[in-house]
Amino acid sequence: MTPKRVHVCCCEKSKDQEAWISALIQSGATFVEDKTLAMVTAKSLFDFTALDIDKQEVNLNKFKGKVCLVVNVACE
Numbered sequence: 001m002t003p004k005r006v007h008v009c010c011c012e013k014s015k016d017q018e019a020w021i022s023a024l025i026q027s028g029a030t031f032v033e034d035k036t037l038a039m040v041t042a043k044s045l046f047d048f049t050a051l052d053i054d055k056q057e058v059n060l061n062k063f064k065g066k067v068c069l070v071v072n073v074a075c076e
Contacts, residue, residue, distance in 0.1 A: 010068045017067045024071075045070065 011017055045068065046061040060068075 010063045010066045014067045
């Protein structure tokens with residue numbers, strides 16, 4: 001089983017974010033609400049870290065003030 005991966009995409013405008021979501025839906029992606037997030041003590045997305053494409057840990061507060069689309073991908 002392949003471990004879960006999180007992809008973070010950020011942009012300056014919500015219009016770009018809407019275009020990404022539209023493209024993902026057109027390609028067959030589906031979205032499911034993650035109810036486990038409510039159990040986390042973090043107050044916002046910016047309290048988390050993620051691995052970048054080079055597997056380096058990145059603090060998401062780096063993207064504060066920008067429109068962000070976070071895609072959590074689990075492959076089997």
